[in-house]
Amino acid sequence: MDCNGLLKKKIVALLHDTPEKTWLMYTRTRHEDYAKNRIRELYGEDYLEYLRDVKKYDVISSTIDRWVIPSRTIIPRVVRLLNPFDPSFYYEVDIGQIDKEKVNEYWRSLRECLGKLSNDRERYHVQYALMELLWYKIVGSPLPADTRFPTHTVFDHVYSTASVVNIYHEGKFTGFLVEVDIPGIQNFVSGGRRPGDWWIRSWLISAITWYLIKDLVWEFGPDILLSPSARYNPFYYSTILEKIPFISKCISSDNLDEAEKKFVKSLITPDQPLMPATVTLLLPKCSLEFILRDVSTSDTYDAIRQYFKQYFKKRLEEVWKNIVNELQRSLDRKLNDDKAWQNQFEGVRYCLESCNDSITYEDLKRIIERAEKPPFEIRVTVIDIEKAYEDFRNIFNSQKSEIRNRINQRLNGTKRKLEIGKDVFPYSKDIDDVMNDLEKKLFFHWLLTKKYPEEVHRVKSISIDPLLLDSWTLEITNARYSKYSEKTALTCTCGRPAAIHNPRDEPTSILRSHEALCPYCFVLRLLQYNTDALTRLVPSGEIRVPKIVTSTLAALPELIEWFLNDKEVIEFLDQEGNKIEVKGDQLRYLLLETLKQHNPPIRSTSFPHGYNTRFHLNLEELVDELQRIDKITSLIVVPSNLKDMLSNPSEQQLYLKVSLSNKTSKHLRVLNSLNKYIVMIRADADNMGDLKRGALGYSTRDYFNKVFEHLKIYSVNDKDAELYSAASSIIESVLERFYESYPREVSKDSKKNDGSQQLPTTLVTPTYLSQLSYSLMIEAILDKEIIESNYGIVIFSGGDDLLALLPARSVFSKSPIPPLRDLESLLSNELLNLVKRFYYSPALWVWWLTRLNHWGLLKGIDGFRHTKSFFAPALVAYGRSYGIAVRHYRDPLAKVFEDVKDLEDKAKHQKEEVTKDKVKDGVSVSYGRLGAEGVALSNTLGTKEKRDLRERNSLGPFVATFASLHYQGLSNNYYYDIIRELQRHLDLYEEDRYLISDPFMVLLRYIIKRNIRNEGAKSQPPLLNLKETLEFLESVKNDLFDLLKFGFMWHKSMR
Known part of the structure; x- marks a missing residue:
């Protein structure tokens, strides 16, 4: 498949049905001509030639029910949009309330944003990112893609149609279905000690997973993502913002309320781990050319999978190397310029074959260098769709005659014979045409529910212990245990040999008392204080790492409430010691985020009043300290990324001053009464395996009956009732016959309690x-x-x-x-x-x-x-x-x-x-x-x-x-x-x-x-x-x- 025209086809795929399609049908406007005008208006006449191809993609992407049942000629004013996973839930839309001016405003806004771009790649990404978001912000009402089976919106349909462009070309299935997976993430995340350790590990998994696929997404479009979705994905939106900065003005506006402003900010700032460690891609065949630019070729039997694995492995090594190098540069600057950072490692020991009594700057560099390889591996599953289609056709051809007979029986078994192309199967001319289309529908279902799970299961059967991937573990373990007679070498919480150890009772900001860390856990700890490497990984502003300790987390709401109620305990100051007024909700949020991100500051401060800026908000230690000292007056540095919470942000560094006294025992009593338990x-x-294979817990017939109950409000007649009954019977009989060929499912959820096979409720389609x-x-x-x-x-x-x-x-x-x-x-x-x-x-x-x-x-x-x-x-x-x-x-x-x-x-x-x-x-x-x-x-x-x-x-x-x-x-x-x-x-x-x-x-x-x-x-x-x-x-x-x-x-x- 040639990638020429690929993005143009996808652009047209997103516009072949416009969001207001149902409204157009209600107003008796020809929605096909309307869509052509919108394409012509946004992109020009030349793009209309791709509509012919898009119609083929439309049929493949459509839900199975829409393929069987013909369009309605009369659209009522009130329609119901049904939940596809349980049609008893619905949203009622009054189409008559759609504001034409709002619709026009929507298209003006989209045109204005697209008009600033000159190439198809940028325009496609902006269109994909904005068309749904702007619709809900401006027009508001979701509309079903079709009223004959209203279980999805136009956006669901057009986004999936764009995905089909990747795998269907010139009447043939082609391209690749690819899964990229980082295994063992639970062990990786749980190797940390502090909440911040857990968070940074999880966020890095999300960010690194995105990095692995980011260039492919930019090159071929966000529609290549089957799972997770690029729609409303903060990692995707931050990438678009990085490439096309002005898009932020299209996403946000001054008339948004506070909740919507916060949502928009979180949409373009991937500051939380929302990206899973497993991604599934639908890649066009021409993506192989893109992959081969970065890998060496071979003639092995599994060559294509090896190409993709080489590519993603190289990306993983590249991103990890970038993280470590950026961290090293950041640490160099701080250790050379800041004595407070140097003091962090006084009394800390460097451990190689044995532990030294002190650690030098060169030792720190060596520890970081030993984390040169990624701490985890990747698994890559690749299915050549063209070859998979050949395998499927052999299966389908063996059943084709029986399925054909069953369809004919259902068509002839009604009170009146149902006519193909008129009463049912609106996209087909005759039974041969029906069978050709059905082959495509069943292939996608088979590919995602049978072939794909089997291939993933085969790849997952081979696993490697991540502790065996790095040279540090093998080398140091061998050296220590060949020389040590007592076998008491220090070990990190993750299971690797320790490289750095704090033997003192006194903790530092980096290391807890008596804590020992391996090179990887040391790097992950340092990243919490050197976020430059994180923002270079995902350019999105400063990443807020929660460095809060568990004793403070347990008491967090009570601590904040105490501070809010006792004005003598806290106040906010600038560098000159002037009090900063913070009121209402601003104060609560500023306290919350300051306490979440706070850890005793490592850098020195120019604050002139001699307060203890190394103050720990570890409540256990604080109680002990207050019992020994009459009064504690300390400062907490307010993270610079919180200044936007203030109505008048200050350019100066801000501090939270905390004053505690034990003279009346009041403060001590409060501290002792604070909560000690975390959750x-x-x-x-449940049953994600069933959901992914279209099994929703009830039969196809029951599913259709649920949908038809809603359609009765449209004054349907006996003919419609007969049609929906026949449609459910046709789909159910096809599924029954098709599943006779492979009754044993890969999914563990696919069996009923009695051990019998649970048939899918519907076919799995791109939509x-x-x-x-x-x-x-x-x-x-x-x-x-x-x-x-x-x-x-x-x-x-x-x-x-x-x-x-x-x-x-x-x-x-x-x-x-x-x-x-x-x-x-x-x-x-x-x-x-x-x-x-x-x-x-x-x-x-x-x-x-x-x-x-x-x-x-x-x-x-x-x-x-x-x-x-x-x-x-x-x-x-x-x-x-x-x-x-x-x-x-x-x-x-x-x-x-x-x-x-x-x-x-x-x-x-x-x-x-x-x-x-x-x-x-x-x-x-x-x-x-x-x-x-x-x-x-x-x-x-x-x-x-x-x-x-x-x-x-x-x-x-x-x-x-x-x-x-x-x-x-x-x-x-x-x-x-x-x-x-x-x-x-x-x-x-x-x-x-x-x-x-x-x-x-x-x-x-x-x-x-x-x-x-x-x-x-x-x-x-x-x-x-x-x-x-x-x-x-x-x-x-x-x-x-x-x-x-x-x-x-x-x-x-x-x-």
Whole structure:
């Protein structure tokens, strides 16, 4: 395939259906002619010649249902956009409300931005990045691509059509399906000790993964990304901003509200790890020429895969070398110019075969040089699509006759014979044409659900221990263990031999007390203080690394609230010692980010007043220090990247001054009362394997019936009912026959509980995959916002996967601390008020709000995620399972991670007590020190419908209420009384535990009544919630005891 014309075809593919297509059909405007005019207006007459090819790509990319069912001739004013993963969720659009002037404004804005560019590559990237974003900002309403089966927007369709351009040329499938994967990332990330260590490792994985593919994305277009999506991907937008700086003016505007401004800033700043370590690409055949520029050729049987592997391996080595070299240059400057940096390594030992008593500048350089190779490998899977198509045709031809007969039977089996090209299959002329098109549809489904998983599985079967990749580990291990008789050499937490060691009781900013690091972990630690290497990797402004220690993270909301309430404790100063006024929400955010990013400053300061600028905000050490010293007055350097939070940003360095005294013991009492527990939350979307193969939990016939129920509002007739019934029957029969050829699936999710084969609900098409990866990207962005709005640190957010660290408690003077205001733009008023009222644990609400986010139940339109900038379907086909470990801040994070993995596994394998079937969508929580036992429940406990999850009477709100009743009128011991009586019943009636729930409910009511502090408390508003709280307990009697133990974990977290 020649790359000439490739980008032009993609440009036209994005415009062959315009966003307002349904509105045009409603107003009886010929949308094809309208699209031609828009193409002519933006790019000129010459581009229209590519429309003929784009129509072929359109057919391949379309969803299977749209291919079977003909277009509607009459479009009603009100249409429904359905969620493709569960059509019972929908958004109703009044097409008559679409403002023509807004539509024209949209095209003017797009034309203005594109008009500043002269070449196709830049124009295509800008068009791809802006066309969806501008539509929602200016026009607002999402519109279905088609009303015959309205399960996707025009954007879903045109973006996927552009992807098909890569793999279909001159009537043939061609090109490559490529997966690039960095294995072993969990071990890599969990090798760190501090929260900042975990964050920097996870962010580097995201940034390096993007770097591996960045040049390919720029050369051939963002549509080559099957997963993750380039749509709303901050790493993609930052790349476009780097190449075409003026685009920032097109994305942002002065009339945006604060929430939208924050979203736009986060969209172009990839400052959080949202990019997964696995990417899937659809590359045109001409991409091989691009790859071969950087690799050596060979004649091996696996030559093409080796070419791609060489290319990506070279990219990996290149990016790692750039990081290390930039870090070395930065360290050179600081060690030569700043004595404070030099003092960081006083008393630190350099370890080679044995440890020296001191370390020199040359030693530091040698340590960094020993991390010259990347600390991880990559796996590359390559499928030659042209060869794969030949294999598929052999399979299809063996079934072609039977499938053809089944289709004819369905067409002739209705009350009247359905005619191809008129009643069904609008893109086909006859049955031969139908079979040709079906071959293309089934090929893409087979490629993604059969061939691709098998090839990935084959490549993954060969793995290498990352510790064997670097020469340091092999060389030093051999040297030490061949000479040492006692075999007590220092080892880093990641398992490698240590290269640097702090033997002192006193920590430095770089090294904790008695900490030993290998060259790689030392480099990763230094990167937290030398972010120049990070911003060169992803040019996006300064990267904010959370260097907060776990003791401060545990107390973060309470610490901020204390500082806000006691004005004598803190103040902001400039370099001259002048006080800087910071008010309202600005103050809360400035405190939050300063404390998150703060670590004792390494560089010297010119502040003249002699305060201790090496002050540690490690609360454990601070308490010890305050017991020895009457007064501590210290400064925390405000990171320069926070000045934009101020209404009048200062050019000077800013400081947070903290003054503490033990004279009245007040400050010491507050410090001792602050929370000591952190929470690690790990989540994983259930049945992603099924989602990726189009299996949505019900049959094709049921799926069509759900869609048809919505279409009845359009005054459909018996003919339409017959048509949809026939269409579902045709697709279902094709799938049944096709799957007879390979009943054993690669996906472990593809079997039902009884072991039988679960057929896909629909065929996997480019449009379907576009929606899936887009939904995951938007989910990742909103999960990130939820975590950050609850005082947490995002370790990773990928849509399906989630890992975060949060404070366990948020209570000051027995009152709930308010969540950050950013949360207000994400939640409905009802949900926001509930969160504020029972905001005693940020971690609890992160669990529940991210679970609601997974099903699009946070705000407004159920089953969708939407703001003024985007509109995406939620993955409501299946749930999401959580492992939650509440641990003391002293517990090693790596061990906490092991606990949370076990808890998540327990949540995924919980059993429904009546049928004993495995039920996913679970949550397992444990409280205590390492290894504490957890309790698992279903996230949907007490609900009948998926929508019920957002109701007041669901698991999350119940636990938030019931576990915090000691703050609302009950005694501090009420839950301990409940658990004591609960244990007595379990000891007596273990075999019949579910038969005694009724008498236990009577006892429960008595315990609660007995624990009311005083008679006046009976009338307190919170206690009025007891009635509905107890009603929830009544409704889940089979899980009553596990529910109470589950709530007890959270109760202890909030105390």
